[in-house]
Amino acid sequence: DARVTQTPRHKVTEMGQEVTMRCQPILGHNTVFWYRQTMMQGLELLAYFRNRAPLDDSGMPKDRFSAEMPDATLATLKIQPSEPRDSAVYFCASGFQGGAYNEQFFGPGTRLTVL
C-alpha cells in the first residue's frame, strides 16, 4: 500500500533552532506539496514542486523557510531560525498531475512545537 511518509512525526525545539522536515512521496508521483495547518489559519499551501522543480513557494516566509527536492524520493522543508509562530502541523502531499483532475495523497504530518 503506497503512502507518503514524513519524518519526524513530532518535533519540539527552542526558538532560534533549525528544523528540517522530510517527506518521501509516493513512487511515480511527479508533484509534491507542502502544507501547514493551524487552528487559526487552517490548511495553507506553502510550496509545491513538479518533476522536482519548484513551481510556487509564495506561501512560505522566504527569510526563514526553504523547500527543496534533492531527488525524486525526498522533499525537505527547513526552517531557520524557527519561531514560536511556526508551531503547526506540516503536511506533505504527493500526486500525479497531468490530467484534468488531481488527487493528492497526504502524509501523516509533522507536529512542530517551537518553544
Add this chain to the structure above:
Amino acid sequence: DAKTTQPNSMESNEEEPVHLPCNHSTISGTDYIHWYRQLPSQGPEYVIHGLTSNVNNRMASLAIAEDRKSSTLILHRATLRDAAVYYCIPPSGNTPLVFGKGTRLSVIA
C-alpha cells in the same frame, strides 16, 4: 479562482444518511469538483470528484447540480468513523488544491 461556501458544522445520527452541501457559484466549466476529508489527527484524504454527472464510489456519492454551482456529498450511512472535517474544493486546472474551512461533521451514536 473558484470560491466555495460550506456550513461550518453538521451533525448526524449513526447509520443515517448525511448530505453535505457546497456552493461553488464561480466555478468554471472545466473545473472538477473535489471532496476531501480530514479525520482527527490525520492528513486530508481524497473522497470523490466529479465534473457534471453524479458520481459514486465506495466511500460516498457526489450529486452535482445541473448548473454546477453547487454539489452535495452524500454519505449513505454515517458511522462514527465518518466524523471528520469535509472539504469541498473546486480547483482551477492543474493548480494545487486550496482548502477552506470545511464542514465539521459530528456523528452521534
